[in-house]
Amino acid sequence: MKKSVLFGAMTVAGVAAGVASAGTLDDVKARGKLNCGVTTGLVGFAAPDANGEWEGFDVGVCRAVAAAVLGDATAVEFVPTTGKTRFTALASGEIDVLARNTTWTFSRDVDLKFEFVGVNYYDGQGFMVPKELGVSSAKELDGATVCIQTGTTTELNLADFFRSNNMSYEPVPIETNAEAQQQYLAGACDVYTTDASGLASTRATFETPADHVLLPEIVSKEPLGPLVRHGDSEWGDVVRWTLNALITAEELGVSSANIADMSAAAGDNPEINRLLGTEGTLGEMLGLEADWAKKAIMAGGNYAELFEKNIGETTPIGLARGLNAQWTDGGLLYSPPFR
Amino acid sequence: MSDTHAHSVAFVRETEIPASPPPAAETGVVKWLRANLFATWANSLLTIVAIYVIYLILAGTLPWIANGIWNAGSLGECREILSGKVGACFAVLTERWPQLIYGFKYPTSEYWRPTLAFFLMLVALAPVLFFDLPRKLLIFTALFPFIAYWLIWGGTILTPILALAGFVGGFFVYQKFVKDSFALGAGGGALVALIIWVVGGWLIPDTANENAMLLAVPSRDLGGFMLNMMLGLTCVSLSIPLGIVLALGRQSHMPLIKGISVVFIEFIRGVPLITLLFVASVMLAYFFPPESTVDLFLRVVIMITMFSAAYIAEVIRGGLAALPKGQYEAADSLGLDYAQAMRLIILPQALKISIPGIVNIAVGLFKDTTLVSVISMFDILGMIRGPILASTEWNGVYWELLGFACVCFFITCYGISQYSQWLERRLATDHR
Numbered sequence: 001m002k003k004s005v006l007f008g009a010m011t012v013a014g015v016a017a018g019v020a021s022a023g024t025l026d027d028v029k030a031r032g033k034l035n036c037g038v039t040t041g042l043v044g045f046a047a048p049d050a051n052g053e054w055e056g057f058d059v060g061v062c063r064a065v066a067a068a069v070l071g072d073a074t075a076v077e078f079v080p081t082t083g084k085t086r087f088t089a090l091a092s093g094e095i096d097v098l099a100r101n102t103t104w105t106f107s108r109d110v111d112l113k114f115e116f117v118g119v120n121y122y123d124g125q126g127f128m129v130p131k132e133l134g135v136s137s138a139k140e141l142d143g144a145t146v147c148i149q150t151g152t153t154t155e156l157n158l159a160d161f162f163r164s165n166n167m168s169y170e171p172v173p174i175e176t177n178a179e180a181q182q183q184y185l186a187g188a189c190d191v192y193t194t195d196a197s198g199l200a201s202t203r204a205t206f207e208t209p210a211d212h213v214l215l216p217e218i219v220s221k222e223p224l225g226p227l228v229r230h231g232d233s234e235w236g237d238v239v240r241w242t243l244n245a246l247i248t249a250e251e252l253g254v255s256s257a258n259i260a261d262m263s264a265a266a267g268d269n270p271e272i273n274r275l276l277g278t279e280g281t282l283g284e285m286l287g288l289e290a291d292w293a294k295k296a297i298m299a300g301g302n303y304a305e306l307f308e309k310n311i312g313e314t315t316p317i318g319l320a321r322g323l324n325a326q327w328t329d330g331g332l333l334y335s336p337p338f339r
Numbered sequence: 340m341s342d343t344h345a346h347s348v349a350f351v352r353e354t355e356i357p358a359s360p361p362p363a364a365e366t367g368v369v370k371w372l373r374a375n376l377f378a379t380w381a382n383s384l385l386t387i388v389a390i391y392v393i394y395l396i397l398a399g400t401l402p403w404i405a406n407g408i409w410n411a412g413s414l415g416e417c418r419e420i421l422s423g424k425v426g427a428c429f430a431v432l433t434e435r436w437p438q439l440i441y442g443f444k445y446p447t448s449e450y451w452r453p454t455l456a457f458f459l460m461l462v463a464l465a466p467v468l469f470f471d472l473p474r475k476l477l478i479f480t481a482l483f484p485f486i487a488y489w490l491i492w493g494g495t496i497l498t499p500i501l502a503l504a505g506f507v508g509g510f511f512v513y514q515k516f517v518k519d520s521f522a523l524g525a526g527g528g529a530l531v532a533l534i535i536w537v538v539g540g541w542l543i544p545d546t547a548n549e550n551a552m553l554l555a556v557p558s559r560d561l562g563g564f565m566l567n568m569m570l571g572l573t574c575v576s577l578s579i580p581l582g583i584v585l586a587l588g589r590q591s592h593m594p595l596i597k598g599i600s601v602v603f604i605e606f607i608r609g610v611p612l613i614t615l616l617f618v619a620s621v622m623l624a625y626f627f628p629p630e631s632t633v634d635l636f637l638r639v640v641i642m643i644t645m646f647s648a649a650y651i652a653e654v655i656r657g658g659l660a661a662l663p664k665g666q667y668e669a670a671d672s673l674g675l676d677y678a679q680a681m682r683l684i685i686l687p688q689a690l691k692i693s694i695p696g697i698v699n700i701a702v703g704l705f706k707d708t709t710l711v712s713v714i715s716m717f718d719i720l721g722m723i724r725g726p727i728l729a730s731t732e733w734n735g736v737y738w739e740l741l742g743f744a745c746v747c748f749f750i751t752c753y754g755i756s757q758y759s760q761w762l763e764r765r766l767a768t769d770h771r
Binding site: 039040041042043044046047048049050051052079080081082084085088092178181182201204205206207315316317 | 414415418434435438443444447559617620621625713714715717721724725726727728729730731734735737
């Protein structure tokens, strides 16, 4: 028993200061670091590389927020969370923002007392089949055996989809994505279903990805976005408008390549001027520097650049923009105006 | 009989016939094969089937290992090099081995520190494990926790020195008063240690870590097999004394102590370890004020220690129950008090009986440390399942990584088991 007291004393240095109630924005500024919750590892969205540097699409959001608030895209403490620990970590104040491909649902927003500040990826449940099956639509899957992860919403979505289309299926329950890959490749099931982004990254690891096709039907809505705690609207605004700045930057054609020129002096487009702080006082309203959005965009580029670098068609994951295109291109990305 | 002389018969053998070699079927390899593999037709059949199965396994794995690629940047590159042949992609191990051993956040320039701590650990463990070594080495063993803490976590050296000072102070007070009463000694020692820690805690400035000789590494940055080793070693060495105390407490005649021990043991044994870990990582955050939290590593150590202490207590209770009543009575008749009787007569025998059980739990505990990966600590399994498999380069490499983890754990656990067998032989004083 005495020894555990010893360790108590020994970890005096490890006793960390948590979040005071003054307001998350002030806390983050005082701390000089943003505590950002990410996954313990999801291909393309968040994973540390060989040098231990986090990279990925969700990580890009964290870095943009850190750059906007602190002016330094590396001033982020990444806190890996599992599906089970993520909400407690946010609720207890261990992290300031959770950017962990979390689906925006009613109960999470209302009942768990979190605030989703926007959507950075519109996902949905899809189907993958071997090409040799000759199936081109999920509606032709009557009687198929389907590999499905147990205990997830995908299981319920699948049942709904097959019932509403008057089809039958035989489920092959599996526990993890890794197991699913093995089962599917071994031919234990005709179809594998999970989130479309997960299917794409799974397919990318196959020896012959071209032998498998993703069917066009998406049978559920999975809007993934960053979230913060209820009750601190100022901080929620900062994260929300940082995300919006990335999206708007793409819409207005501001990228990390041309941002230095565009922000040097006020240009012809007033919205770009307001966004980059060469005109107006938007930064001041948020409690940030005037060039907050410029720093956020320079951290990893605008939305399109983040997408292409981490999960886009040039990467092994090879996701098309699809729903995640700008509203002007037929997608769902629609940032409120900066004025 | 008298006429049977050498000269009256044709031949008399006067020397012994040299021993002829045994029949070919009764010697050497053939005999061994016949006796062990082909004794009956059923055994022969089983042997042939077993050889075939072994052949199948080796035919599958050997080319896979022999063709293994050790130098590539990604799984795709491995496949290109193999170009259709069967082969492992060990390149993931060569690229990521520091992450598998130290976790992905431990500063690269500081890898020598845990490595040094590991070798010092071997030195510190030696006198505990092999009691033929000079007893003076135990001084180093007593200092080792503080040295290892300083090496692994870094930061100011004042923290481990303060912790050590508390122990030394407490020990002296204990020595002074224990002659009068054990309770006074233990209580006084604990009080003095606590005072030293609290006062010292005020004296160490908050900024002491910033310009320390060794870069401070927070607990969250520990990972890999190092984390498994640290958790395993700390928890085993803490839970054995705690288990002994609990086992004695459960046999105590004092109702309060007995009650506490029984409730503790039964409660902990009735709860799965993973639940305790979730409590440690998730629930405790709600109980503590938001300004201060107890270090995550410490929380996990406490939970695992409590868990294995309850099991070890039951194993030791079995050892205590196995002793004949005469041993207790003999101790009483010699006029020994409780502490002396336990220390000199009962426990040495009871612990010897309990060795296999304790080692069993130690091995189980060591493997259970992989459960911390579910509370987002990156032990070797957490590293594999999380960051490494989630990187775009290595998504899809399973056998190589998990095989590596198996090898790491097997070496350690087999070592522990071999040591315990040696210990049992060494301590065998009965005449079986």
